[in-house]
Amino acid sequence: MFCYQCEQTSKGEGCTKIGVCGKTADVAALQDLLIYTLKGLSLVANAARQHKLDVTEVSRFTLQAAFSTLTNVDFDPARFVALIAKCVALREGLKQKVKQAGGKAEFGHAAAAFTPAATSEAMAAQGEKVGVKAPAADADAQALRELLIYGLKGVAAYADHAWILGKKDESVYTFIHEALAATLNPALGVNDYLGLVLKCGETNLKAMELLDAGNTGAYGHPTPTKVPLGQRQGKAILVSGHDLKDLEEILKQSAGKGINVYTHGEMLPCHGYPELKQKYPHFFGHYGTAWQNQAKEFAKFPGAILMTTNCLQKPTDAYRDNIFTAGLVGWPGVRHIADTNFKPVIDKALGLTGFTADAPGKEVMVGFGRNTVMSVAGKVVELVKAGKIKHFFLVGGCDGAKPGRSYYTEFVEKVPQDCVVLTLACGKFRFFDQDLGEIDGIPRLLDVGQCNDAYSAIQIAVALSKAFNCGVNDLPLSMILSWYEQKAVAILLTLLFLGIKNIRLGPSLPAFITPNVLNVLVEKFNIAPIKTPDEDLKAILG
Numbered sequence: 001m002f003c004y005q006c007e008q009t010s011k012g013e014g015c016t017k018i019g020v021c022g023k024t025a026d027v028a029a030l031q032d033l034l035i036y037t038l039k040g041l042s043l044v045a046n047a048a049r050q051h052k053l054d055v056t057e058v059s060r061f062t063l064q065a066a067f068s069t070l071t072n073v074d075f076d077p078a079r080f081v082a083l084i085a086k087c088v089a090l091r092e093g094l095k096q097k098v099k100q101a102g103g104k105a106e107f108g109h110a111a112a113a114f115t116p117a118a119t120s121e122a123m124a125a126q127g128e129k130v131g132v133k134a135p136a137a138d139a140d141a142q143a144l145r146e147l148l149i150y151g152l153k154g155v156a157a158y159a160d161h162a163w164i165l166g167k168k169d170e171s172v173y174t175f176i177h178e179a180l181a182a183t184l185n186p187a188l189g190v191n192d193y194l195g196l197v198l199k200c201g202e203t204n205l206k207a208m209e210l211l212d213a214g215n216t217g218a219y220g221h222p223t224p225t226k227v228p229l230g231q232r233q234g235k236a237i238l239v240s241g242h243d244l245k246d247l248e249e250i251l252k253q254s255a256g257k258g259i260n261v262y263t264h265g266e267m268l269p270c271h272g273y274p275e276l277k278q279k280y281p282h283f284f285g286h287y288g289t290a291w292q293n294q295a296k297e298f299a300k301f302p303g304a305i306l307m308t309t310n311c312l313q314k315p316t317d318a319y320r321d322n323i324f325t326a327g328l329v330g331w332p333g334v335r336h337i338a339d340t341n342f343k344p345v346i347d348k349a350l351g352l353t354g355f356t357a358d359a360p361g362k363e364v365m366v367g368f369g370r371n372t373v374m375s376v377a378g379k380v381v382e383l384v385k386a387g388k389i390k391h392f393f394l395v396g397g398c399d400g401a402k403p404g405r406s407y408y409t410e411f412v413e414k415v416p417q418d419c420v421v422l423t424l425a426c427g428k429f430r431f432f433d434q435d436l437g438e439i440d441g442i443p444r445l446l447d448v449g450q451c452n453d454a455y456s457a458i459q460i461a462v463a464l465s466k467a468f469n470c471g472v473n474d475l476p477l478s479m480i481l482s483w484y485e486q487k488a489v490a491i492l493l494t495l496l497f498l499g500i501k502n503i504r505l506g507p508s509l510p511a512f513i514t515p516n517v518l519n520v521l522v523e524k525f526n527i528a529p530i531k532t533p534d535e536d537l538k539a540i541l542g
């Protein structure tokens, strides 16, 4: 086994026996084999497009399959065996169509002709040979190839979320196929890959724009909303992950049954969507914090739990019977709901005690998406010009279990009173319930949303740069980012594509980046690892 795709990777080098995330060696190898099979499918899809053939089914499959290999999504070997078989079947079917359309029968690489072995074990052995250590021009090209593949997994994830909400863009899927196929060429060098990773960032911007249109089109623009962190007496369902459609379905299907619905992790910002919060009075509040605390938090939740994509951890015995997975999420032996009929979740909630008494708690504010923030842009500009707001910090990204992540809590605590903190994604749980107060009616802590809402944060930065008549890099704005999985990699590539400089990244730099590649990123984008909150604040504010 060798996997180093996430921030949590063992010793900052690579997981070699079992993933720190809980991924087993066979699942790691099957995921590598699936990516390899997708590369072969991509070669055929590229040829099919040249012959103007319809590749809709192949595109959707590619998104789902790549998303399944994202960290903390699917740990079930059986699901990967099925995905690999389907990938080969789609590839062979598409080959026939290409041939009938007068195209070639050979695709120049073994990946397009590969046959999976008969057993899961033998397939895992095949996967071991085609993983991250496959030949490349040199170590730097290999590093950039893996950076590209992880970025593509992130793009696939966002494009899949968007597809579920009816938003599609052929250019996104075309690039994913072209880039996956390109990684099969061992002659590609550093400059080729640099071009591809920036194009990946550009494509991700499109995917995120689609997703933004999907979310706001279906559920309205988020508005400032207070979310209770306490509990209400009654039966309960907890929904975690990022899939708004699943949350909506749970709300619809559980209405009028005496069940209160709570969000967990990245679902918190969903309380800000008018079509969710205002339509369903039993959509009550938020429970718990970020994904890495789920074992502790889920064990104490007295209701049913639904895990949508992405960050699932190994369920403990304390709640194994109460948890369900949906969409692309999977854990061997955990009940999976593939068709959005959530009756089993509702029945489970009705059979459990629920909360036996009201337990009032704090409240947090969500709903500062681009629409809301832009509506007060004029006032914000005035406050900056009057010297009342000195600087903006975007403190966002993933959370995780490492102790170094307390940097982000401390950073926000130390941000001076005349500065505003924008945040998004699950890293916010390091400080989300702090009362940072207001500056002339503008809250000092603005929750832009999920990691899926990074498009909204980018639009806010662009709007501010227009209001100040300067470039985004010239704004009094600093990005202090934390990464964990491959959605964050895709967002980072988007920021680089947009030419955003001076990003501070932590808690540690990716293990797959070589010193030479890091030098390129530093030279071109002045990207820097986080130091201490004091040092970084001093360097930024002077």
Ligand code: SF4
Binding pocket: 003, 004, 005, 006, 007, 008, 009, 010, 014, 015, 018, 019, 020, 021, 022, 023, 028, 071, 072
């Ligand atoms: Fe290790 Fe991360 Fe890979 Fe899991 S996803 S095996 S923690 S590098």
Ligand code: SF3
Binding pocket: 072, 242, 265, 266, 291, 310, 311, 397, 398, 399, 425, 426, 427, 450, 451, 452, 484, 485, 487, 488
């Ligand atoms: Fe978090 Fe998984 Fe990345 Fe959506 S829930 S940001 S880690």
